[in-house]
Each structure stands twice: as structure tokens, then as C-alpha cells.
Amino acid sequence: MSEAPxxxxxxxxxxxxxxxxxxxxxxxxxxxxxxxxxxxRLMGPATLASVxxxxxxxxxxxxxTHPAALASIWLGTAVCVVMVTLRRGLALGIMGALATGVxxxxxxxx
Amino acid sequence: MSPLDMGWLARERMEDLxxxxxxxxxxxxxxxxxxTAATSQSLPVSQGLRTPAxxxxxxRRRLLAEVLAVAVSVIGFxxxxxxxxxxxGFSLLELEAMNLLVFAxxxxxxxxxxxxxxxxxxxxVAFTAVLNSRHxxxxxxxxxxxxxxxxxxxxxxxHVIVDESFALATAHFHRLGRFDPGGYAIIAAMLISTWLGSxxxxxxxxxxxxxxxxxxxxxxxxxxxxxxxxxxxxxxIALVAALVAATVSIATIVFAGPAVGIVVGAVSGxxxxxxxxxxxxxxxxxxxxxxxxxxxxxxxxxxxxxxTR
Numbered sequence: 001m002s003e004a005p006x007x008x009x010x011x012x013x014x015x016x017x018x019x020x021x022x023x024x025x026x027x028x029x030x031x032x033x034x035x036x037x038x039x040x041r042l043m044g045p046a047t048l049a050s051v052x053x054x055x056x057x058x059x060x061x062x063x064x065t066h067p068a069a070l071a072s073i074w075l076g077t078a079v080c081v082v083m084v085t086l087r088r089g090l091a092l093g094i095m096g097a098l099a100t101g102v103x104x105x106x107x108x109x110x
Numbered sequence: 111m112s113p114l115d116m117g118w119l120a121r122e123r124m125e126d127l128x129x130x131x132x133x134x135x136x137x138x139x140x141x142x143x144x145x146t147a148a149t150s151q152s153l154p155v156s157q158g159l160r161t162p163a164x165x166x167x168x169x170r171r172r173l174l175a176e177v178l179a180v181a182v183s184v185i186g187f188x189x190x191x192x193x194x195x196x197x198x199g200f201s202l203l204e205l206e207a208m209n210l211l212v213f214a215x216x217x218x219x220x221x222x223x224x225x226x227x228x229x230x231x232x233x234x235v236a237f238t239a240v241l242n243s244r245h246x247x248x249x250x251x252x253x254x255x256x257x258x259x260x261x262x263x264x265x266x267x268x269h270v271i272v273d274e275s276f277a278l279a280t281a282h283f284h285r286l287g288r289f290d291p292g293g294y295a296i297i298a299a300m301l302i303s304t305w306l307g308s309x310x311x312x313x314x315x316x317x318x319x320x321x322x323x324x325x326x327x328x329x330x331x332x333x334x335x336x337x338x339x340x341x342x343x344x345x346x347i348a349l350v351a352a353l354v355a356a357t358v359s360i361a362t363i364v365f366a367g368p369a370v371g372i373v374v375g376a377v378s379g380x381x382x383x384x385x386x387x388x389x390x391x392x393x394x395x396x397x398x399x400x401x402x403x404x405x406x407x408x409x410x411x412x413x414x415x416x417x418t419r
Contacts, residue, residue: 009231020239044241
């Protein structure tokens with residue numbers, strides 16, 4: 001992939017992101033309606049859960065995926081979800097997922 | 111005017127000055143007590159950090175302590191994002207361009223994941239807008255502190271609004287009881303420098319990672335996405351949104367591919383959860399309107415509140 005397209009994509013992402021940031025400074029929004037804030041709030045977990053679910057499920061549908069990689073993905077995600085749920089800290093969850101991946105690769109890799 | 115009158119006036123003036131000083135002292139004590147109460151009880155970012163009793167005299171010092179605590183988590187996430195961006199084929203130019211133009215780690219990581227499974231750009235941009243639309247609530251709160259500031263300053267300040275800067279700045283302003291441009295500049299400089307530096311370091315070190323560790327890293331990106339989703343799940347309705355989204359997206363990719371699966375799943379999850387909210391009896395609105403709740407506490411994600419604990 002050439003460099004230009006990703007930079008263009010970054011620019012487009014930057015424009016929409018900047019708009020969400022600057023509009024309240026230029027237009028007095030006052031108190032935002034509860035329904036709007038609720039919809040905004042729900043799209044966040046829904047989108048991230050959707051991407052996570054696809055990232056976890058997709059390798060299982062590909063026959064070439066090695067069992068070690070599959071175990072690393074599934075177990076790592078499970079460990080991360082449990083740790084984040086219990087401790088409410090993303091860094092710890094990622095470290096747990098990484099450690100799980102190392103163990104799974106060591107145990108199952110050829 | 112006789113010398114006697116002048117002496118009487120001088121005494122009166124001295125009494126006025128004493129009364130003024132006493133009033134100022136009372137006002138100072140009252141304001142300090144309010145700030146202490148706010149920092150020790152109400153503001154989420156201050157929870158668990160050094161207590162006001164141990165650092166009572168310098169809000170800037172307290173801000174620096176909080177900034178450093180948050181910087182650690184930013185560095186960790188930046189390293190991880192940089193490695194993933196390298197794995198997705200990003201050049202250094204592309205990495206730093208996205209860092210500077212977007213400056214929102216969650217949506218950047220989301221974009222890297224979506225590029226990896228071939229999601230069309232239009233959807234990536236749309237999801238970026240949706241995921242970052244929470245900045246509207248942050249901006250609405252912060253804009254109140256920027257009242258009367260020059261437009262150029264507002265336009266610049268807006269670009270560094272992220273979860274971390276919002277939480278740190280609102281807590282700092284509440285402690286001071288006023289806007290502090292220097293404090294905001296410290297927050298912005300820390301976030302920009304640590305994000306750019308740590309993502310570069312992650313990108314640069316990605317190729318030197320041993321193959322075994324590289325294989326292990328495959329599971330980290332989905333885990334991070336799932337972890338971020340968990341952090342955004344603050345009640346049953348958000349849990350419904352996430353579970354429906356995950357289920358629908360997995361069911362959809364079998365016959366429609368990952369790109370469509372992500373879109374259909376996310377939209378379905380949000381719609382089903384919103385419908386569930388409407389079906390429930392009216393409750394307190396989400397956001398800044400709850401009485402007795404600080405704006406930062408109402409709209410800041412839980413991981414910001416926990417990051418400095």
C-alpha cells in the first residue's frame with residue numbers, strides 16, 4: 001500500500017475527529033440531550049465489541065491458522081476481558097494477554 | 111481639616127484596612143476549604159492520589175503527579191499501537207501523520223484493525239466519527255472554562271481533547287476554581303510528546319521482536335479491543351449493546367465477510383440497546399445533567415477515573 005492513501009485516510013479521520021472537538025467551542029451546545037449522549041455512549045462499546053469479536057472469530061474460519069495462534073488469540077482475549085473486568089485497568093489486561101500468548105505459543109508451537 | 115480630624119480619619123482608614131484584610135482572609139480560607147473538599151471528595155481524578163493534606167500548596171505539583179501517572183498508561187498503549195501499526199504495514203510517515211492528524215489512540219487502533227480486515231474507508235471514517243463523538247460532551251464541558259479566551263487558543267486547545275486531557279484538565283480547573291492556560295499546556299505537551307514518542311518506539315522496535323513473541327502478539331490486538339469495550343461497559347444497557355454487537359458480527363461474517371460484519375454488528379448492538387432503554391421506565395439521563403455529579407465524573411470513561419488510582 002502506498003503512503004498517500006493512508007495519509008489521506010488519516011486526514012479524513014482527523015477532520016471528523018477535530019469537528020467533534022471544536023464544535024462545542026464554536027457553538028454553545030448547552031446541556032446535551034440525554035438521548036444523544038446515550039446513543040453516543042452505546043456506539044462505543046458496540047463498535048469495539050464488534051471489532052474484537054470479528055478479530056477473534058476470523059482466524060478460526062481460516063484453515064491455515066496455526067493452533068498456537070488460535071490459542072494465543074482466544075485465551076489472550078479471554079484473560080484480558082477477565083482482568084479488565086476485575087481490575088478496570090487496560091494495561092494489566094494487555095500484559096495478561098501477552099503473557100498468555102507467550103505461554104500458548106511455547107506450548108503449542110512446532 | 112484639623113490635625114485631630116486627620117488623626118481620626120487615619121484611624122478610621124486603618125480600621126477599614128484591617129476589616130478588608132479580615133474579609134480577604136475569610137474569603138481565602140473559605141475558598142481553600144471548598145477546593146480541599148472538592149479535591150478530596152468529588153473529583154474522580156484526585157481519588158487515590160496523594161491527599162490534599164500532603165500536597166496542599168501547589169495545584170501545579172499535583173497536576174504534574176497526575177500527568178506522570180497518566181503518561182505511564184499512554185506510553186504502554188503507544189508502544190502497543192506502534193507495533194500493531196507496523197504489523198498492519200504503516201510506514202513511519204503514515205504512523206506519525208495519523209498521530210498528528212487524528213490524535214485519538216482508541217480510534218487509531220480501531221482503524222488499524224479495520225484496515226487489517228479490509229473495511230472500506232468510508233466506514234472507517236464513519237466509525238471514527240462515532241467513536242470520537244464523545245468529545246462533544248468533553249468539549250461542551252471544557253468550553254465553559256475557555257470562556258473569553260481568544261479564538262486561536264480555543265482552536266488549538268480543541269485538538270488535544272482526549273479522554274486523558276479532559277479528565278486531567280477539568281480536575282485541575284476545579285481545584286483552582288479557574289482556567290489555567292499553563293496547566294492545560296502542560297497536559298497537552300505531555301500527551302503529545304508521550305504519544306508521538308511511544309508510538310514511534312513501538313513502531314521501531316516491532317521488527318526486533320523475536321518470532322516467538324511476535325506470534326504471541328497476535329492475540330494482543332483483539333484482546334485490547336475487547337478490553338477497551340469492557341471499560342466502556344458501565345451498565346447493563348452498554349453490556350447489551352456489546353453482546354448483541356459481538357453476536358451479530360460473528361453471525362454476519364460467515365456469509366458477508368468481516369467488513370460488513372463489523373458494521374452490521376455495531377449498528378445492531380447500538381439500536382437494540384437503545385430500544386431497550388426506551389422500553390425501560392425513565393431514569394436519570396446519561397451525561398452532565400445529574401445533580402451533584404461533577405461533569406468530569408459524568409462523562410469521563412471509567413478507565414480515566416481508574417488510571418490515576
